[in-house]
Amino acid sequence: MGKLDGKVAFVTGAAMGNGAGIAHVFAELGAKVILVDISEKVHENAKKIVSNGLDATSYVVDVADFDAVKEVAKDTYEKYGKIVNMSSVTGTLVADEGETAYATTKAAIWGFTKALAREVAKHRITVNAICPGYIITPMAEQIANESDPNEPSNVIAGIASGVPLGRLGRVEEVGQLAGFLASNESSYITGTHIVIDSGSTLPETVSVGVK
Template identity: 35%
Template structure:
């Protein structure tokens, strides 16, 4: 996976999966624009990378700010070859019948509108270039339902839909668009969900969920980053419009009573 001479833009690049992807692109030779609302953490990631990276603070729900980070990438580096459309929030854990409308709107704003605006402003650049690779961050919540997470589940289903539409539109122009569907990953977001489910014992939530995963553990941000880098590199030149699960087997074969004898 050689990204020498390539330019990558990563939204939500200050923490978790986005941070791992930003560092991964740089490690493999790319110049990187790190985008995030968190100015301090985002600037720290760019500083960790060094001269090959710059940071741009942006709210991905605002079209002018999305256009701003696209222009910043072009001004600094002259192109956008890879785009990890990753920014997202988890919202609250509550039954649909009790879910707060304002929080629902906020989740849909970042996770769906933010992803759409990223595509809306980055794809024209790639169309002019006649090349590019996009990876949208969905989730296994975009494939199955999860009680108490109506906004997040709905938003990630929508990201997969956006991925398929965009892939069909720009494929003939040499541009690929895919989605990743992480399961539980060791990040602040997953830890926050566990705290919401059980404020007094979040570790217990993680232990119970990990026990239902065939690999018996949560994934790491670096493991997800490896998938993003693969989908953006030339090794994946015939892959577009797909959603790739990275969840330790959770959605394929959740561990249950019937599998107890295999231990």
């Protein structure tokens, strides 16, 4: 019996990366998954889930179109629920040059999560955010290819060497965390964020003037 048996999960950004990984894990945990993305690739992911004997439906929808999203999501409405937002360590904990726009959007998601958690608590709905660090996603692979077209694997290896656990995370690991936050096991957790980054953003103690 899966921790999400009997639940309906509405996953946006489900065509690739963390969204796709979350959709697959949710289905494995017993949920009926509705995959939504602006890309046609979302149908391929749904087919993969269904081919494993699991329950999934996919729609090509622009999440900026409120009416379209409302129509697709109507079957997921219920009195009690779980909302899991995807933020990032970028913008909430760290930031680098050239990431102003990205950091701003991810920080906004964190602020949105906290405010919404207070707003919907009376309806027994929990709202939390996940803040991933370095995860193997198409975006990470694209950055590696742009940085070193001849040896993109060297870029990934270089990033991994600076991560405490020595590797990048997998989308399935992000999915398992999302599955916990979407399950009844997290019923008393709301308005918070959980970092999944192998300890990359932990502060270091720096010795000054010590030889």
